[in-house]
Amino acid sequence: MIEINKLVKVYGDKKAVNGISFTVNDDEVLGFLGPNGAGKSTTMNIITGYLSSTSGTVKVNGHDILEEPELAKKEIGYLPENPPLYNDMTVNEYLDFICDLKGVAKAKRKHMLDRIITMVKISDVTDRLIGNLSKGYKQRVGIAQAMVGDPSILILDEPTVGLDPSQIIEIRKLIKSLSKSHSIIISSHILPEIQEVADRVVIINHGKIAAIDSLSDLSKRLLGQTKLLMTYTGPAKECAEKIRTLHGISSAVPKITKNKVSQIELTVVGENSTEIRASIFFMMAKEGWPILELRSLEPTLEEVFLSITSEKKGA
Amino acid sequence: MYAIFKREFLSYFRSPVGYVAIAIFSFLAGFIFYSQYSSGSVNIGSEVISLRSFFVIIVPIITMGLLAEDKKRGTDILYYTTPVSLFNVVVGKVLAAFALFAVMFINVIIHIIVTVACGGTFGVGAIGTIIVFFFMAFMFISMGLFASAITDNQIVSAIVSFVLILISQLLSVISEYAGTAANSIATVFGVKTYKALAFSNAIKKAISWLDPFVKTQDFRLGIFSVSALIFLVSVGVLFMYLTFRVLEKKRWSQA
Numbered sequence: 001m002i003e004i005n006k007l008v009k010v011y012g013d014k015k016a017v018n019g020i021s022f023t024v025n026d027d028e029v030l031g032f033l034g035p036n037g038a039g040k041s042t043t044m045n046i047i048t049g050y051l052s053s054t055s056g057t058v059k060v061n062g063h064d065i066l067e068e069p070e071l072a073k074k075e076i077g078y079l080p081e082n083p084p085l086y087n088d089m090t091v092n093e094y095l096d097f098i099c100d101l102k103g104v105a106k107a108k109r110k111h112m113l114d115r116i117i118t119m120v121k122i123s124d125v126t127d128r129l130i131g132n133l134s135k136g137y138k139q140r141v142g143i144a145q146a147m148v149g150d151p152s153i154l155i156l157d158e159p160t161v162g163l164d165p166s167q168i169i170e171i172r173k174l175i176k177s178l179s180k181s182h183s184i185i186i187s188s189h190i191l192p193e194i195q196e197v198a199d200r201v202v203i204i205n206h207g208k209i210a211a212i213d214s215l216s217d218l219s220k221r222l223l224g225q226t227k228l229l230m231t232y233t234g235p236a237k238e239c240a241e242k243i244r245t246l247h248g249i250s251s252a253v254p255k256i257t258k259n260k261v262s263q264i265e266l267t268v269v270g271e272n273s274t275e276i277r278a279s280i281f282f283m284m285a286k287e288g289w290p291i292l293e294l295r296s297l298e299p300t301l302e303e304v305f306l307s308i309t310s311e312k313k314g315a
Numbered sequence: 316m317y318a319i320f321k322r323e324f325l326s327y328f329r330s331p332v333g334y335v336a337i338a339i340f341s342f343l344a345g346f347i348f349y350s351q352y353s354s355g356s357v358n359i360g361s362e363v364i365s366l367r368s369f370f371v372i373i374v375p376i377i378t379m380g381l382l383a384e385d386k387k388r389g390t391d392i393l394y395y396t397t398p399v400s401l402f403n404v405v406v407g408k409v410l411a412a413f414a415l416f417a418v419m420f421i422n423v424i425i426h427i428i429v430t431v432a433c434g435g436t437f438g439v440g441a442i443g444t445i446i447v448f449f450f451m452a453f454m455f456i457s458m459g460l461f462a463s464a465i466t467d468n469q470i471v472s473a474i475v476s477f478v479l480i481l482i483s484q485l486l487s488v489i490s491e492y493a494g495t496a497a498n499s500i501a502t503v504f505g506v507k508t509y510k511a512l513a514f515s516n517a518i519k520k521a522i523s524w525l526d527p528f529v530k531t532q533d534f535r536l537g538i539f540s541v542s543a544l545i546f547l548v549s550v551g552v553l554f555m556y557l558t559f560r561v562l563e564k565k566r567w568s569q570a
Contacts, residue, residue, distance in 0.1 A: 010569050050395040052566050070398045084390040086322075088329040100318030101397040 001026050001183065002047065002153060007056035009042055009207075016042045017053070018207035024153070029179045031198030031215070032187035039207040040187045041081055044157050047185070048078040060153065074102070077151040081158055083142025087131030091122060091141055094130055095148060102149035112150065120144045120174060136167040143174065154184045160193060172196050226273045227297040228266045229255075230280070234289030236262040242283060248276040261292065318399065319407025323381065324414050333415060336376050340419040343369055348426045357430050359441040360535045363423060363448050367528075370455050371480045377415055378459025379473040381408045382558070386467035394562070401562045405460070405555050412456045416449070443534030450547040451527060455480050457554035464561040486526035494519030 002024040009017040017039045024030045034040050045051040047058050049065045049072065058065045063072040086094055095116075099109050117123050120140045125133055130141060139159065146154055156175070160168045175197050178184060188194050194201055194215075201218055203210040211218070232239070236254035239262065243252040248269055255263040268276050277294065284291050327333025347365050351357045385391040394404045423445070431437050455476075462475035482489070494515040501511035523529055527550070530543040 012569065048396040050392055050566070054569065070400070073396060073398045076396070078392075078396045080389065080392050080396075082389045084388070084392045086326075086388070086390060088326060089322075097318060097322050098393075098397075100321065101393060101399050103398055 001061055002185070003057075003059040004043075004047065005057045005059075007043065007046060007058065008054045009039075009046060009051065010054045015207050017046070019056070020204065020207070020209055021056075022202050022209065022212055024183050024185055026152075026183055027179065027181065028200060029175070029184045029186065029198045031194030031201040032185055032204070033189070033191065033194050033201055034187075034204040034210075035189055038189075038204050040189075040204065041157055042207075043204070044078075044155055044185065044187060045080075048076055048155055049073055050078075050080075074149065075152050077146030077149070077154045079142045079146045079154075079156045079159055081161070083138055083145070085130045085138055085141060085145075087129065090129055091126045091133075091144075094141065095144060098145050098148045104149050112148070116144050116147045119147070119177070121170070136163050136170075139163060139167075139171065140174075143171075147178075152182060154178060154182045156184065156186045158187055158189075160188070168193075226268045228268060228273070228277070229293075229295055229297050230264050230266060230291060231293040232262060232264075232284060232289050232291045233260050234262060234284075234287070236264070239284075239287070239289060240264055242287065243280065246276065246279055246283065248273075248279075265297070316399075316403040316407045316410075319404050320410045320414070323408055323411030327377075327411070327415050330380075332376060332380065336373055336415060337419050339376070340366070340369075340373055341422050344422040344426065348429075357426075357433075357435045359423070359427055359430060359437055360444040362426065363441070363444040364535065366423070367444075367448055367451060368484065370451065371477060371484060373419075374452075374455045374459045374480055375462075375473040375476040377412050378456055378463050378476055379469045380463065381412065381460050382463040382562075383467050383469045383472045387469075391562075391565075395566060401559055404562070405559050408460055409453070409456055409551075409555060412460070413449075413453060416452045416456070420448075439537035440535045443537055443539055446539070446544070447531040447534045447547075450544050450551075451531070454527065454547045454551040454554075455483075457551040457558070458483075461554045461558045461561070464558045483525075483527060487523050487529055490519045490522035490526070493522055 004023070005021050007017050007020045008015065020039075020043060022030075032040055032044070042051065046053045047060075047065070049069055052066060058072075060072040060075045063075070065072045086097075089097065095113055096109075099113070104112065117126060120143050122137060122140050122144060125137055130138065133141065139162075143156070143159065146156070159175070160171050163171065175184060175186065179197070186194065186197060198215055200212070200214050202212050236257045240252040240254045243249055243264065243266065249266055250269045251267045253265045255265055257263075266280075273296075280294070281291065327336070344362065344366055347362045348357070351362060382391070385394075393399075394401060427437055427441075458479045459472075459476035462479060463469075463472040465475070466472050497518040498511050498515035501514050502508070506514070527543075527547055530540070530546055533540060534543075
């Protein structure tokens, strides 16, 4: 369990982190979401003891990171944005070094490393130099490093950045399997990334918490407004006007028209968009404008912020 | 501490650094020993003293990467986020560089064996120079480690430690110049001649007091001075402490 209380980190006259408080419960995956430069990495660096806060406290399983650093650090496994790897060591040598650093007893070591290596699937590269591994393998070695010493908390800073889609899926699976026995904080600037794995989401922006929510609540908020992108053959303006008259559509913005093919972005109000999509289909069919594609647009992080901040203003 | 020591020491042999340092040292030691041997009079003491003057090249090679490389790779984060303490990191790194010196010193041990086997002398004076050699190595390694802590560029680190060591080797020369300069300045300002002389002597003495080579020059005669050794250790520990502070500062930095 991690308790973070009123964390502030000042750089010069800029507050990188400005009064962040939240709690991570046992065996929970907490998504840490924010655009680049929002203070995600700074916060994670403070939690792990790499940086110290200007004010505020971090308690890891009851141990303050500044007052009892050695006890607190034993509980944490950290994968920073750039995995701390030595290119001149083999995977085995490296993990052994990490065991030395974390003070893992020699007797336990082999069993633990075997388990970790199978879990993150790096058993076929253990004798290779880290410098010669692919980015995906390096990332996995980084995760293995964080798992050494069986910490109860894992902190992963953008673990899937720069990986190909199949590797991203693998890492997600791995995180899901780890979440059964660990508390995990995972950061990202991509919303769907977090949606896949997290139980709860902390959204930060400009060093402040914009929202803390369970994932289902967050998606409910977002579901209140669904965006659809429709591609069809037909006139743009005329069609937009017709669509606006339909029930449940709050806006229709024509995007592009090229070779008679137009695109319209629609905002649908209400949780169930199925009926509305059906009525769009019948309307278009009646007018003789064939729909080529109709798909929902994933809300971007900016839209999430907008919806959250606008809700706050409204309340 | 042992973890850091082991990694750093072995890493000397994973890259060319360790081999280059050992090769340079072996060449120098071999060359000096050979020229003594061929002239028919071998003196291990003066061989070790000559080798000491090459610290200015060998130490920067050994220490330049110790911390600078970590910062560049981002592996220094491990020192802050694992239960190992920064103090242990500093000590482990110094020990690793020191151990490499011990390995290089095997050359001299071979020369000693050859000398003794051929009926040469290996006296107290030679032992004295060897003691000084290792204490001085420790001091300069600490300086080099400090130079490595203040930058993430190995070249900059090497240049800084080169300059630091060069200055300490040239302290007696520097003290002469500083003394003369102080004398001229005092005269210009109209200070009486005997006072100006006393002033310049004071400056000269103050600077040359810091000279580790002058402090330890009697060791070769078999006259050991504990205070000189304490001086070398103190300077070494001072630079280790400074290194430790530089590492700590990173955590607290607000710039």
